[in-house]
Amino acid sequence: MGGAVLRTTTQVRALTPDDLPELRALLDRDRLVNLFVRNRIDATGLQTRWLGGQVWGYFEDGTLVSACHAGTNLVPVEATPAAIEAFAERVLADNIRPSSVVGLRSTVLPLWELLEPRWGPARSPRLDQPFMVIDHDSKLRPDPRVRQVVMDEFDTIYPACVAMFTEEVGVDPEVGNRSGYRARVSQLISHGWSFAIIEDGQVVFKTEVGAATPYACQLQGVYVHPDLRGRGIAGPAIAAVVEQVRRTIAPVVTLYVNDHNTAARRAYERAGFQQTTTFASILL
Template identity: 30%
Template sequence: MKVNVHALIALEEAEVLAFLARRPIHTSFITGLIHDNGLVSPFNRGSFYGFRNSSGHLEGVALIGRKTIIETNNEEAQEAFAHLALKSPLPFLLRGERSQIERLKNLCEVMGRTPRLICRELLLAQNSLPEGIEEVQELRPAPEDHLQSVVDVNAKMFFEENGVNPLKIDPEGMRQRVAQRIEQRRVWTWVKQGRLIFKADVITETPEAAFIEGVYVHPYERGRGFGLRCMTQLARHLLQRTASLSLIVNEENLIARALYRKAGYEHHCNYSTLYFSGMIE
């Protein structure tokens, strides 16, 4: 089979979205980027590539950039995309299904791009609400004056996950991305007496799926059921306009896993993330 990896162009957008729609939960992040920004945009923080077989059929799509995401079940395509990504100075992380990432680790070492950190994760999904959970009417899209609080919390969470403080590397870029999410009404907060009790970022949202990151409960408020109530309240809002919700959680974070299970999330797939030296938020 002749390998054909090429940079995707705007005219291919409908075909790419149809390909990604085959697995909406797995592809919610990159599908949402295309819906928000188009197939070719600096706001994607990378470039989309396609893999076509000798007949010209699209068999794989990858975002090669700060966050490198590969969507294909073709092993030849996986290696071609990964090779392209690892030749670039951009990748900070390479994320995908665990079986896929395990196959690509050897290629990373051969190319001299040994990851500094490997996180084993779980992709969770939800499409219905648990019953009997008290509402949180105060949970709402964050106003502009919550920007600094959200930036600070996101930076702290990112550092705790992978040891890099994005505010020391790209403070203005991070601030701009959070501000854009707030403007899009995709950052949800509950503030009580000046304290940020809960926060969650809806990174992307389409009619098929929404992808959630940055779920936070203030340390002094944990163990009081606020996380469960707020995650359920968020789902009440989002599931009115999208078919499913998804998020990724570190396999070792048993407390978060228990929270998401109570909130109605179910295990969908095992994931892994390879972190490299570089920058990202």
């Protein structure tokens, strides 16, 4: 007689504050890649009213194996092939429609393959985004003009934020939820997470820390004024940001960039960033 077949019981459910210890342990398997979701759960404590969505857990025999942030962004975490299928089923069943699917290329692409027949085509698929890391000060001489933006400069920095977002994402952030985008920019300034070179009322360079944990942070929205591009501003400016961020926010700095943006990639590499893995983003 053959032995009994052991069946694995699986479950997908919304995680609650009671699940925080197990979720944090899962996120800590890769503190850099999982930084965005860790920042979100640390900031909200998995309270739905603050999270603006849910974090789902995929369990096998009662153990949390994978997770997925399901809000404005759909972000799989440590997702196994079985978990990816389960998350896709849950997304479609709940009729959730995020603005993007973001994360490790190895999990985003199979997840999108399951969602695309219902959701596609994507507005902007970005299938090859080097994820880059620096854990030391840059060898480039940092641009001494870079500093934290203060709230009195909101009206100066805000148009540059809108211009960068529109150029990078392909939509105007003021359309549909202008107050939400203004609030986000204001929040980053108040946190001390907005950095820029501002001269004579003009934003020469700017970037923000979009997410942070005690271990690492992630830069976003890197922008050089269009009239000043090609002059080598970005490398030393990024070097200055890295130095200041490592001193005041977190010891490791990360970012991800579109593969085809060779000018940006060169600037990050000159500043000392190295690619450690590959992300993908599906903008819907």
